[in-house]
Amino acid sequence: MSIAEAGEFGLISRIVARLGSGEATLLGPGDDAAIISAPDRRVVASTDVLVEGRHFRRDWCGPEDIGHRAAAANLADIAAMGAVPTALLVALCIPTGLDIAWAEGLADGLTAESALVGATVVGGDTSSSPTLTIAVTALGDLRGAAPVRRDGAQPGDVLALCGRIGHAAAGLTVLSRGFRTPKLLVEAYRRPAVPYSAGPAAARLGATSMIDVSDGLLQDLGHIAAASVVGIDIRSDAFDLPVQMRDTAKALGIDPYLWLLAGGDDHPLAATFPPGVDLPPEWRVIGSVHDGSGVTVDRKPWTGGLGWDHFR
Amino acid sequence: MSIAEAGEFGLISRIVARLGSGEATLLGPGDDAAIISAPDRRVVASTDVLVEGRHFRRDWCGPEDIGHRAAAANLADIAAMGAVPTALLVALCIPTGLDIAWAEGLADGLTAESALVGATVVGGDTSSSPTLTIAVTALGDLRGAAPVRRDGAQPGDVLALCGRIGHAAAGLTVLSRGFRTPKLLVEAYRRPAVPYSAGPAAARLGATSMIDVSDGLLQDLGHIAAASVVGIDIRSDAFDLPVQMRDTAKALGIDPYLWLLAGGDDHPLAATFPPGVDLPPEWRVIGSVHDGSGVTVDRKPWTGGLGWDHFR
Structure with missing residues (x-):
């Protein structure tokens, strides 16, 4: 079934059915916004976008691969601050002619990569677009630690x-x-x-x-x-x-x-x-x-x- | 100057220079991730995407307008949970032929709309794309209150x-x-x-x-x-x-x-x-x-x- 045939809400429900549940998720997909636990009163947040033709090609990578890559690019940013990822939000812009199985594979890849760190996809948005585009925002928890920034390197290190x-x-x-x-x-x-x-x-x-x-x-x-x-x-x-x-x-x-x-x-x-x-x-x-x-x-x-x- | 002439880092530095600073921002743009205050140990998060031709037309709206609209669509989702917005992250996919002034106008609109609620753009990502696409994630703080969900309406209300x-x-x-x-x-x-x-x-x-x-x-x-x-x-x-x-x-x-x-x-x-x-x-x-x-x-x-x- 194509994305056009499934419609926006059909696509969303098919994707949401494939997402796991995470420890930090207080309210998952289905409301105006998700709610994620932020135990140390700070949240680490990073956004990375993948555009077809620039960051991936569908003939080189399957949808699960692309899901893994999109999640990894974001989760790595959270880890690089010294934090533990808790949640992803995904904006998916997708050509209507694509098969819905492709979007499901993407959701599986995003879910599987996130599960490696105990995080889950808690929300997002979808739109049709001539250019397949996946924008991911990852959130994370520093667990009381100071963030490791880019500006602390010292001569002799x-x-x-x-x-x-x-x-x-x-x-x-x-x-x-x-x-x-x-x-x-x-x-x-x-x-x-x-x-x-x-x-x-x-x-x-x-x-x-x-x-x-x-x-x-x-x-x-x-x-x-x-x-x-x-x-x-x-x-x-x-x-x-x-x-x-x-x-x-x-x-x-x-x-x-x-x-x-x-x-x-x-x-x-x-x-x-x-x-x-x-x-x-x-x-x-x-x-x-x-x-x-x-x-x-x-x-x-x-x-x-x-x-x-x-x-x- | 076109986006192509400015290059990725030129574009980013021009945008970042236009963003304000917010009370909740503990670490703003420029590192692997931003850090935002989450005083009540929960963070509210929502993502909305705008695609040119589907959600906006450049001949009907200036870049500031589109920035206002992109921010508003997301900030409204946070407000609809009963929360106060704290931060935005923005993934901007932009054709390289566009003038950099357009991206600056967009940043101004995002910043001005966010400022209405004391929030700021704390991070994001950019990529070239044939389809102008703006994916925004908004974060917010419930300030100790219970979220107002979609599932609590009662007969008689x-x-x-x-x-x-x-x-x-x-x-x-x-x-x-x-x-x-x-x-x-x-x-x-x-x-x-x-x-x-x-x-x-x-x-x-x-x-x-x-x-x-x-x-x-x-x-x-x-x-x-x-x-x-x-x-x-x-x-x-x-x-x-x-x-x-x-x-x-x-x-x-x-x-x-x-x-x-x-x-x-x-x-x-x-x-x-x-x-x-x-x-x-x-x-x-x-x-x-x-x-x-x-x-x-x-x-x-x-x-x-x-x-x-x-x-x-």
Whole structure:
């Protein structure tokens, strides 16, 4: 059945039937607004939008994948503040000719990704649109902790990374060249594996700044460097390239550091910690903070391209 | 300067420079997420999306108007729960050829409408898109009160309305016929005048149910009737038609009750109250709640059309 045949309320009821229930949800979908628990008297909130053709293609990702990606992009922002996600609200703009099963798959993906952190979709809105667009707002709870912002990095801090990097970008390259393998990379593009719990854990470890890497490591660390008024240096030998990435880079004639340093969509967490911090193994030290400005690689400016500007 | 020339970060910095600051904002734009005060340990949240061509036309409304409308549609949902809005997050999908002044005007409208209730835009996201789309999430604070839901109306309750009704729909008709007057109606379409403070006030007056009328009175009261498992009857003689509406209806050969009963976009609040309630003058009694189901007008089904389904 097409979205047009189902109508607005038909679509909404089909979607709502697929959403789970969450601990923090005091009032879920169906009223003018939802009500979410905010136990520490503050709520963390972030909005990210995915537009077909710019952020995803339906022939590269199924609706569940796109639901996972839309949720992950937002939940990662909450984690990057050191908070625990509690709820999502979703504005879905959808062409009327699309099958309602597509919207149901999207709802399943959003629900499944949110369930990883105990959050749920508590509300939203739908409209027809010629351009398939998914705008998600995530809410979260700091559980009494101070937020980890972008402006607290100090010279002498260590820079560490938690989670996959470069995988999604490599997967995107593979897909855009018409291939469907290696599976590791393509699946990484389709479904991010965000280390959500590492966010609050980093706060407890004393992280001085944190960000989720959504647009590319150099670009996103540039935000920390600018906000903290420091320089950041990345050590290129700190990265372990999986063999699939190495082989694919070689086969396609691409410098894999383009994926590692300028590729987005994996949503690992990058954070700075005071020197001497004892980091658990999921955090890999990849560089350091110093007096100065900007982001360098092995103490030199990197010239291989700089991240992803959605307007260029 | 076009959006494309400004680039994503240029656009964001131009928008952020125009946003005000709010009492509830603990951390505003510029980090992975915003942090908003939630003093009563609950946060009210609602999302509404406006799509060009479906919800607005740029030749009928300036960017400030569209900002006012986008904010109002969301802030009204918060008020309709009996809550006070605290913050907005905005996902803006915008064609790259548009002038950046348009986005600045939108930000001004969002900011000005939010300022009416002491709220501010605390975050968001931008992307290029062929379809101009504005998805807004509003947050609010119940200030210790119980939320006023859709499911509490009781047989015997009075039905009351606060705010303009039918004006925006009449204005839309006027614009769609190529006219620009009467000003009262056209301006009502361009800038809703939502009685925000009447929402929390209704909660204090003991409202048993409440909704903001965004899709049409009959359709939206239908949600209360269904959720509360009651029937609702509207008295057609309860409405005061302004002379401009009466004259315009006559000139265009339109039944003005089409605007009053099925027109949207004014966002008045409709609420039910226990019998004998002493309502302040801004609330007009327009009907009553009884055993049964559905919404009638003068005890008869209304056959003049039923609201607005965004997909038909």
